Amino acid sequence: MVENTSRLAGQVRVVGAGLLGASIGLGLRARGVDVVLADASPANLRLAIDYGAGRRETAADEPVLVVVCVPPDLTASVVAAELAAHPHAVVTDVASVKVAPYEELQASGALLDRYVGSHPLAGRERGGAISGRADLFVGRPWVVCTRPELSRTRVSLVESLILDLGATPVEMNTVAHDAAVALVSHTPQIVSTLMAKRLAGSSDAALALAGQGLRDVTRIAASEPELWVQILGANAPAVVEILRAYRDDLDQVLAALDEPEAPGARRALAEELAAGNSGVTRLPGKHGQEHRFSQVVVMVDDKPGELGRLFTEMGEIGVNLEDLRLEHSPGAQIGLAEIAVLPEAQRRTIDELSSRGWRIAGS
Amino acid sequence: MVENTSRLAGQVRVVGAGLLGASIGLGLRARGVDVVLADASPANLRLAIDYGAGRRETAADEPVLVVVCVPPDLTASVVAAELAAHPHAVVTDVASVKVAPYEELQASGALLDRYVGSHPLAGRERGGAISGRADLFVGRPWVVCTRPELSRTRVSLVESLILDLGATPVEMNTVAHDAAVALVSHTPQIVSTLMAKRLAGSSDAALALAGQGLRDVTRIAASEPELWVQILGANAPAVVEILRAYRDDLDQVLAALDEPEAPGARRALAEELAAGNSGVTRLPGKHGQEHRFSQVVVMVDDKPGELGRLFTEMGEIGVNLEDLRLEHSPGAQIGLAEIAVLPEAQRRTIDELSSRGWRIAGS
Numbered sequence: 001m002v003e004n005t006s007r008l009a010g011q012v013r014v015v016g017a018g019l020l021g022a023s024i025g026l027g028l029r030a031r032g033v034d035v036v037l038a039d040a041s042p043a044n045l046r047l048a049i050d051y052g053a054g055r056r057e058t059a060a061d062e063p064v065l066v067v068v069c070v071p072p073d074l075t076a077s078v079v080a081a082e083l084a085a086h087p088h089a090v091v092t093d094v095a096s097v098k099v100a101p102y103e104e105l106q107a108s109g110a111l112l113d114r115y116v117g118s119h120p121l122a123g124r125e126r127g128g129a130i131s132g133r134a135d136l137f138v139g140r141p142w143v144v145c146t147r148p149e150l151s152r153t154r155v156s157l158v159e160s161l162i163l164d165l166g167a168t169p170v171e172m173n174t175v176a177h178d179a180a181v182a183l184v185s186h187t188p189q190i191v192s193t194l195m196a197k198r199l200a201g202s203s204d205a206a207l208a209l210a211g212q213g214l215r216d217v218t219r220i221a222a223s224e225p226e227l228w229v230q231i232l233g234a235n236a237p238a239v240v241e242i243l244r245a246y247r248d249d250l251d252q253v254l255a256a257l258d259e260p261e262a263p264g265a266r267r268a269l270a271e272e273l274a275a276g277n278s279g280v281t282r283l284p285g286k287h288g289q290e291h292r293f294s295q296v297v298v299m300v301d302d303k304p305g306e307l308g309r310l311f312t313e314m315g316e317i318g319v320n321l322e323d324l325r326l327e328h329s330p331g332a333q334i335g336l337a338e339i340a341v342l343p344e345a346q347r348r349t350i351d352e353l354s355s356r357g358w359r360i361a362g363s
Numbered sequence: 364m365v366e367n368t369s370r371l372a373g374q375v376r377v378v379g380a381g382l383l384g385a386s387i388g389l390g391l392r393a394r395g396v397d398v399v400l401a402d403a404s405p406a407n408l409r410l411a412i413d414y415g416a417g418r419r420e421t422a423a424d425e426p427v428l429v430v431v432c433v434p435p436d437l438t439a440s441v442v443a444a445e446l447a448a449h450p451h452a453v454v455t456d457v458a459s460v461k462v463a464p465y466e467e468l469q470a471s472g473a474l475l476d477r478y479v480g481s482h483p484l485a486g487r488e489r490g491g492a493i494s495g496r497a498d499l500f501v502g503r504p505w506v507v508c509t510r511p512e513l514s515r516t517r518v519s520l521v522e523s524l525i526l527d528l529g530a531t532p533v534e535m536n537t538v539a540h541d542a543a544v545a546l547v548s549h550t551p552q553i554v555s556t557l558m559a560k561r562l563a564g565s566s567d568a569a570l571a572l573a574g575q576g577l578r579d580v581t582r583i584a585a586s587e588p589e590l591w592v593q594i595l596g597a598n599a600p601a602v603v604e605i606l607r608a609y610r611d612d613l614d615q616v617l618a619a620l621d622e623p624e625a626p627g628a629r630r631a632l633a634e635e636l637a638a639g640n641s642g643v644t645r646l647p648g649k650h651g652q653e654h655r656f657s658q659v660v661v662m663v664d665d666k667p668g669e670l671g672r673l674f675t676e677m678g679e680i681g682v683n684l685e686d687l688r689l690e691h692s693p694g695a696q697i698g699l700a701e702i703a704v705l706p707e708a709q710r711r712t713i714d715e716l717s718s719r720g721w722r723i724a725g726s
Contacts, residue, residue, distance in 0.1 A: 315675025
């Protein structure tokens with residue numbers, strides 16, 4: 001029995017035992033919460049229970065909070081059913097679109113004073129309960145869709161869930177949420193998918209020249225089509241607005257490339273590239289951080305144990321490893337470990353590793 | 364004096380002391396090659412020499428190989444000048460487009476029997492000699508543009524350079540090369556740039572929801588506009604061909620999203636997403652490898668030394684670390700270290716790390 005360290009006083013019911021539902025169950029159970037799981041598929045439910053994400057429901061259950069973790073298309077109807085079935089519970093959902101389910105709920109005539117929509121900005125490329133992780137939400141933003149008429153107590157209950165799972169609550173209305181995810185998630189998905197589609201018919205010789213740039217641009221193109229059709233369909237107007245501006249810029253680039261020597265063509269290209277530079281600097285995160293540390297690039301033979309040996313020796317030398325990036329090309333005999341250390345430790349790291357036989361790049 | 368371990372017998376002249384030129388100089392000097400540097404900018408030249416990438420030229424110099432590392436627009440004229448100035452040397456270049464400079468050289472009437480174009484698929488987001496690295500090319504493909512009339516000896520000389528620098532020579536004709544880089548490098552650049560441009564005018568609140576997906580899609584949008592205008596301009600026809608197909612698909616997606624409930628709209632979206640899935644699986648590399656190892660995900664406090672301590676303890680436990688990925692959200696108190704170990708070592712790694720107080724995700 002895990003000691004109860006939850007902010008939630010009472011039982012939580014999770015409907016839908018996929019990646020998000022199972023991860024919520026695992027995270028809450030780690031805090032000692034009594035988690036009741038439900039899923040339309042008996043096989044899914046059994047798997048998630050075996051996996052430790054919660055228990056089967058009983059007639060006596062009385063949840064204080066219901067978390068609906070079903071695909072976007074089903075969200076409104078499942079939320080309505082849960083509101084009716086549990087007349088004292090607050091009901092939230094985790095769908096990645098918020099306007100469409102809310103409008104559908106309104107149209108259905110459901111009483112919505114106990115419904116607080118939410119959306120954790122977390123996920124993995126692999127789905128299903130088997131990919132569930134108690135820490136999936138740790139450090140991630142989790143949007144709570146507030147409405148002026150919602151009672152603060154009910155919003156707080158959902159925020160307690162979010163804090164219990166290690167995420168950061170971010171209050172936003174449904175329209176602002178859908179516009180934001182159209183920008184940071186849905187449009188990038190389409191952009192990446194259509195680039196990846198170009199690779200389908202290409203030659204192995206061309207693909208052998210691919211580097212990290214192409215890999216990064218196309219990584220999310222591996223996402224699940226069934227889920228994404230629903231997400232894109234449910235957030236179509238917000239996505240169309242951004243995608244149409246993207247398409248117009250693309251037409252400008254195509255026009256410039258059709259006649260690259262025409263007056264203004266190169267300037268048009270330069271302006272698009274510079275605008276891309278400006279855009280990417282707006283992303284919070286790594287940019288500022290990189291300057292806090294100095295890099296040491298170590299060449300590591302591609303054989304088992306070499307990386308482990310490197311880190312063991314880093315420990316012996318007593319240098320703090322602040323961050324690390326591995327670069328490795330398929331087929332290469334050697335990988336590069338880019339190690340971030342405090343600037344004052346850089347010289348000593350290079351000297352000590354060199355004296356232990358490591359090859360340091362650029363020194 | 365470094366012992367000469369080069370395949371090249373004689374002096375190498377590098378023209379253009381930016382990132383690629385300086386990296387070539389550093390790599391060759393590490394093998395004991397006599398490297399002569401030249402650059403139109405005296406300041407650039409001084410910096411690269413200070414940095415150890417080579418020495419200043421003298422009247423007595425007689426290079427066996429000249430490597431032209433100037434921007435694409437200047438490549439043909441500099442290659443022609445070097446062919447004339449060094450009548451016994453083989454001349455190569457490293458421009459990332461190959462058809463346009465060759466056609467320009469042909470049109471200029473230069474004798475091209477000593478010219479062997481090439482292109483290393485390597486680079487960094489930061490340019491300049493100061494970012495140069497002797498190992499920049501290690502494990503990367505480096506295209507050599509062969510032509511039926513070229514003497515094998517001269518092609519071999521360029522391949523010796525490539526092998527000396529740790530790269531892998533890949534023979535291709537200029538047209539195949541330009542089509543390949545249009546696909547794996549130039550089109551992704553545009554796709555990424557135009558996505559990043561969308562971020563320029565957006566709200567901080569929206570950007571705070573950004574995750575790794577958007578970061579990956581837009582990373583290369585930080586590339587230098589001046590260089591990329593030249594690259595895209597010089598490879599315009601090959602890029603246009605791919606980009607037009609991309610734009611046509613984008614129009615299909617837009618049409619589907621304009622009326623997401625229309626018959627066939629969701630099917631159209633699903634087909635695009637599935638085609639993206641297929642495309643991304645064609646990329647060589649990590650996909651196969653991931654299955655060879657088992658993952659252990661360790662939660663690491665965001666404070667100095669924690670990662671170092673983890674790797675030290677991994678070493679003490681005696682488990683080989685096969686690969687590693689760090690996940691860290693800005694502002695989060697905790698990062699996730701995804702460690703790859705041999706499947707048979709997974710249980711022991713989890714047990715030993717847990718008993719030392721590490722929090723393991725999903726266990």
